[in-house]
Amino acid sequence: MFSFFKKKKPVEAPAPTALPTPAPHLPEAPANNAGGLIGSALVTPIDIPVPGAEPPVREHWVSKLKSGLNKTGASISGVFTGNRIDEVLYEDLESALLMADAGTGATTYLLDEVRRRVKDSGVTHPVAVKNILTEALTQLLKPLERALVIGEFKPTVIMVAGVNGAGKTTSIGKLTRHLANEGASVLLAAADTFRAAAREQLEVWADRNRVEIVSQEGGDPAAVSFDAVSAGKARGKDVVLVDTAGRLPTQLHLMEELRKIKRTIAKAGAGDTAAPPHEVLLVIDGNTGQNAQNQVKAFDEVLQLTGLIVTKLDGTAKGGVLAAIALWSRERQKTAPALRPVPVYFIGVGEKLEDLETFNAREFSQALLA
Secondary structure, three states: OOOOOOOOOOOOOOOOOOOOOOOOOOOOOOOOOOOOOOOOOOOOOOOOOOOOOOOOOHHHHHHHHHHOHHHHHHHHHHHOOOOOHHHHHHHHHHHEEEEEEEHHHHHHHHHHHHHHHHHHHHOOOOOHHHHHHHHHHHHHHHHHHHOOEEEOOOOEEEEEEEOOOOOHHHHHHHHHHHHHHHHOOOEEEEEOOOOHHHHHHHHHHHHHHHOOOEEEOOOOOHHHHHHHHHHHHHHHOOOOEEEOOOOOOOOOOHHHHHHHHHHHHHHOOOOOOOOOOOEEEEEEOOOOOOOHHHHHHHHHHHOOOEEEEEEOOOOOOOOOHHHHHHHHHHOOOHHOOOOOOOEEEHHHHHHHHEEEEEHHHHHHHHHHHO
């Protein structure tokens, strides 16, 4: 079992021709082998990265994220350009957060947290308030930060839903690339038989990523899903990704179709350790503001979501809606402790295959408030 996406091990440099300097003394492995060593075998020293350092690829990603959220970041940062902490500052901050689509609930929560922390810390400069806000937002978003685990079940069946135009099929293509790059074998299910050319679009992504696809022209979505899961099991695939038709939560007959697809997938996995789908992901457009939160609530009621993919954070999105979703997720868990927060597995900032990355609460907070 492995979780996406772990960093690949660096390639070891060739051994030097000169005599090596004496190796530092290495502590013996614990008696209970808790450290993962076998007996007292020697371990080759490796370069340990500086804590907090980011690899170049991740640095590039964070830079793109900051660029995508630059408009919101500039608006919020402008609140802290003065030299006094007073009610005017808090009022301006409230307006900036609301304009960033954080919603009234999350805005009130963050303002209360900032006021409390400012009072407890005794800071006197507005720049310090910005740092406090960054920390408060990071802690609010932290429960949404979780890795997508692949390998506990074979195949891991992932059902993907979303409204029309959210970038669902494109996100599936990007996710397929990530999975394939990490060594997972993927099978796509073209269960979006409602939208014109949806099957053909998914076939293009399958070709780009060199993975197999199960599709039927004009077929029943549930039947396509059943065949794909059965094929994934028979072919020993690691992952089966099921693309479903985009729909609005108000289209009750289509929402009922989602329930049917989910039930059919479970039947295809009858007898497995855990009935699929093992993950039910919702793709939301970062530009839709508070409407995105309403979508999460509606689809969760029908499908019991296990994760989110947030797309199009590439210049026009405001980003604050994640704070609203995090607060909703927290309140939802208070009323139903058995329910876990709905994590944000991935966020996207563009149309390229590499423009989808794992969600990191601190990175996102710093980019939003940059």
